[in-house]
Amino acid sequence: MRLSRTVLIVALAVASSVGTVFAGSASAGPVVTTAPGTSGTSGTSGTSGTDVPQGDFDGLARTAAQDGTVRAIVQMDTPPAAAAPVLADQLAGYDHEIETTYTNLPVVAVSLSADAVRHLEDSPDVASIARDEIRHIDDAQSGPVVGSPAAIAAGHNGGGWSVAILDTGVQNNHPFLNGRIVHEECFASGPNTLNVGSTGSCPNGGQTMSGTGAAAPCPVASQCAHGTHVAGIAAGRDPGGAGATGYDGVAPQSTIVAIQVFSVFTGSTCPVTVPPTVSCIGAYDSDILKGLNWVDTHKSAAGVGGWNIAAVNMSLGGATRYPTTAACDAADPSTVAAVRSLRTHGIATVVASGNDGDHTGLPSPACLSPVVSVGSTSNSDTVSSFSDVAPYLSLFAPGQSISSSVPGSTYAVMSGTSMATPVVTGAWAVLRQQFPADTVDQTLARIRSTGRPIPTTVTDPATHVVSNLTVPRVAVGAALDGSAPAIAANGSGATTGYTVVSASGQVFPFGSAPNLGSLPVTPAHPVIGVTGTTTGNGIWMVATDGGIFTLGDAAFYGSTGAMRLNAPVVGLGTTTTGNGYWLVASDGGIFTFGDAAFYGSTGALRLKAPIVGMTATPSGHGYWLVASDGGIFSFGDAAFYGSTGALKLDQPVVGIARTPTGHGYWMVAADGGIFSFGDATFRGSTGGMHLAKPIVGMTATATGAGYRFVATDGGVFTFGDAPFYGSAAGRTASPIAGMTS
Numbered sequence: 001m002r003l004s005r006t007v008l009i010v011a012l013a014v015a016s017s018v019g020t021v022f023a024g025s026a027s028a029g030p031v032v033t034t035a036p037g038t039s040g041t042s043g044t045s046g047t048s049g050t051d052v053p054q055g056d057f058d059g060l061a062r063t064a065a066q067d068g069t070v071r072a073i074v075q076m077d078t079p080p081a082a083a084a085p086v087l088a089d090q091l092a093g094y095d096h097e098i099e100t101t102y103t104n105l106p107v108v109a110v111s112l113s114a115d116a117v118r119h120l121e122d123s124p125d126v127a128s129i130a131r132d133e134i135r136h137i138d139d140a141q142s143g144p145v146v147g148s149p150a151a152i153a154a155g156h157n158g159g160g161w162s163v164a165i166l167d168t169g170v171q172n173n174h175p176f177l178n179g180r181i182v183h184e185e186c187f188a189s190g191p192n193t194l195n196v197g198s199t200g201s202c203p204n205g206g207q208t209m210s211g212t213g214a215a216a217p218c219p220v221a222s223q224c225a226h227g228t229h230v231a232g233i234a235a236g237r238d239p240g241g242a243g244a245t246g247y248d249g250v251a252p253q254s255t256i257v258a259i260q261v262f263s264v265f266t267g268s269t270c271p272v273t274v275p276p277t278v279s280c281i282g283a284y285d286s287d288i289l290k291g292l293n294w295v296d297t298h299k300s301a302a303g304v305g306g307w308n309i310a311a312v313n314m315s316l317g318g319a320t321r322y323p324t325t326a327a328c329d330a331a332d333p334s335t336v337a338a339v340r341s342l343r344t345h346g347i348a349t350v351v352a353s354g355n356d357g358d359h360t361g362l363p364s365p366a367c368l369s370p371v372v373s374v375g376s377t378s379n380s381d382t383v384s385s386f387s388d389v390a391p392y393l394s395l396f397a398p399g400q401s402i403s404s405s406v407p408g409s410t411y412a413v414m415s416g417t418s419m420a421t422p423v424v425t426g427a428w429a430v431l432r433q434q435f436p437a438d439t440v441d442q443t444l445a446r447i448r449s450t451g452r453p454i455p456t457t458v459t460d461p462a463t464h465v466v467s468n469l470t471v472p473r474v475a476v477g478a479a480l481d482g483s484a485p486a487i488a489a490n491g492s493g494a495t496t497g498y499t500v501v502s503a504s505g506q507v508f509p510f511g512s513a514p515n516l517g518s519l520p521v522t523p524a525h526p527v528i529g530v531t532g533t534t535t536g537n538g539i540w541m542v543a544t545d546g547g548i549f550t551l552g553d554a555a556f557y558g559s560t561g562a563m564r565l566n567a568p569v570v571g572l573g574t575t576t577t578g579n580g581y582w583l584v585a586s587d588g589g590i591f592t593f594g595d596a597a598f599y600g601s602t603g604a605l606r607l608k609a610p611i612v613g614m615t616a617t618p619s620g621h622g623y624w625l626v627a628s629d630g631g632i633f634s635f636g637d638a639a640f641y642g643s644t645g646a647l648k649l650d651q652p653v654v655g656i657a658r659t660p661t662g663h664g665y666w667m668v669a670a671d672g673g674i675f676s677f678g679d680a681t682f683r684g685s686t687g688g689m690h691l692a693k694p695i696v697g698m699t700a701t702a703t704g705a706g707y708r709f710v711a712t713d714g715g716v717f718t719f720g721d722a723p724f725y726g727s728a729a730g731r732t733a734s735p736i737a738g739m740t741s
Helices: 057-067 080-090 114-120 148-153 226-235 285-298 325-331 333-344 417-434 440-450 476-481
Strands: 007-010 070-076 096-101 107-112 126-131 134-137 162-167 181-187 208-210 255-260 263-265 280-284 309-314 348-352 372-377 395-398 402-406 410-414 452-459 466-473 497-502 507-511 527-532 538-543 548-552 569-574 580-585 590-594 611-616 622-627 632-636 653-658 664-669 674-678 695-700 706-711 716-720 736-740
Touching: 057 070, 057 114, 057 126, 070 080, 070 114, 070 285, 070 333, 080 096, 080 107, 096 285, 107 114, 107 285, 107 333, 114 126, 126 333, 148 417, 148 476, 162 226, 162 285, 162 417, 181 285, 226 255, 226 402, 226 410, 226 417, 255 285, 280 285, 285 309, 285 333, 309 417, 325 333, 333 348, 348 417, 348 440, 372 417, 395 417, 417 440, 417 476, 440 466, 440 476, 497 527, 497 538, 527 569, 538 569, 580 611, 611 653, 622 653, 664 695, 664 706, 695 736, 706 736
Parallel strands: 007 134, 162 255, 162 309, 181 255, 309 348, 348 372, 372 395, 395 466, 527 736, 569 611, 653 695
Antiparallel strands: 070 107, 070 126, 096 107, 134 280, 181 208, 263 280, 402 410, 452 466, 497 507, 497 736, 527 538, 538 548, 569 580, 580 590, 611 622, 622 632, 653 664, 664 674, 695 706, 706 716
16 A cells, blocks of 8 residues: 655754754645744543544545545543443454553554544544554764753763653663663554555564664665664763763753654655655554553653653654644644643653744644753854744754764764753753652743843745744753753853864864864965854964965955065954954054954054954944953953053963953953953862963853963963863874963
């Protein structure tokens, strides 16, 4: 038989060493309004008391007439135990086959002839009927961005809780996951024909399997790595030793319940982009419901230390977008009932928002009112171009270029809302560890109220009006202690990484800083200063002759490389927009490019000490210059807060960093001594230490509550809330020129 062509699409991205592919289709549904993060009406039964069953009976009957049968999910107006017997009684004399019943849901998955579909249209015991859809695959670490390393170091690691990964299966002996899988299930019923037994896609060749090995990755290697990757993001743990990853998942002490729900198909069941001779994988809604129902009935079952399932991860999305949760709930009532039951029992269902870049709505199940929907951001806190967004989107999490485990005991980089979703799932286990009595609503409120606010837009599909929206990006540390989220000084830059650059143009990224590569050739004049773009995905370098070198999304706006300068260039600063920069020479001469405006210079003054660096005000309408004796020169709207110009310093000043407010600044000397002015707070220094190499530059954290500086050998020193992510010491013979974050 030819199965239904109506499909839903897994929110999955393909691993690649050079890039990522995103694809899929989208269509808008009816418009209804529901507030973000609402749980919907509780309960697990059907729409009791209705006389007219809800559903697309005409469409189902047409499919059944064409194919001989149609798979459907019927929600009954009966107690769960009576659902299948009552339905069987209703269908007596009509061609049908009961496929699946559910322990605590009044739901039955059934294959129906066209006559059987029409007969149920008048049944007083049927609440609703929906097609048993097939969900197809279509499509730097996130931990530092959301604050996981610090939380893990403090013991907030998800210990005592499990996460359920409902996906394509998980390699249970992967070094990143070894010993973490406490139970496995498979629900993969495979293609089916009325009155003909079908071969399922579970490892035992059947439609169900339980126990060790049951959730082994499905057999289409190019598509079935997804579940192992997702599991690693949520709860992977660095195996240590040779080949160690150097990173953990968000909840590395939580355990994993792996549930494989994908079957193998060929031909017309696969998306149109898949050749008819090539296999694809898909998951029936009825099998996904089996997985959800299993979690609901085994949430606290005895296992290694007890399972205590905190959340179910479903990186699944569909073809039809619903601008509101009410419209979505009406289209998928059985899944709504299953997720509401889980939510009532304290288990969150965390779902990917989808990868079509659609801002009119989300697909099912992300659009259902009881779920926690997750969109994707970059590590620099900008909305991923592929991420679906809706007014009711619950959360954002990093989902771009995420490295995690894949089958074959190896690792790969993937991107997609599928990668963002397990960040939230892992965070859920960490929050339940700290607040075990919290309800789903309370945990979601903790995350939303402390999340990093991410601006985005949504579009009304009826009027095409574009509106602004702010959705929180999960911040684990803030959710644990209730603090305000860290906000980058420029409003968008990464807050949890840094990049060290050498005089020869070598680039060493740490934490969430992107790997942008190094300059392909060594500059004729050494690099003396570096700064990052506002997105965090680009770097400008300046050489002593004023030559500019760009990496990533840093644009070239001009340089002094062809000029004969009176004094060498010693630093640069970028404008607020990122569309221009200033260069400063040691005599204080200022050179402007792009939208950088000239506000004055010390080029005509006779300086007592040479200029060594500069930084711009938050508005971009002014800048400070600092001399090696700590003298400060203010221009534009940059205010003077003090200097060390009148002091006799033991070591020369080598760098300056402003506070996020622009109402203060720090200076750092070559020995790491720190001088604080205005609202800049002293957090510590290396001034009393005997450093092997002198300091050459510094950066402040986005909060203004910490700073870090780097020595000429690449050694990094951190203070306040500036985390340490690594050092470039010993990695290059070229002296270090500076750092950016």
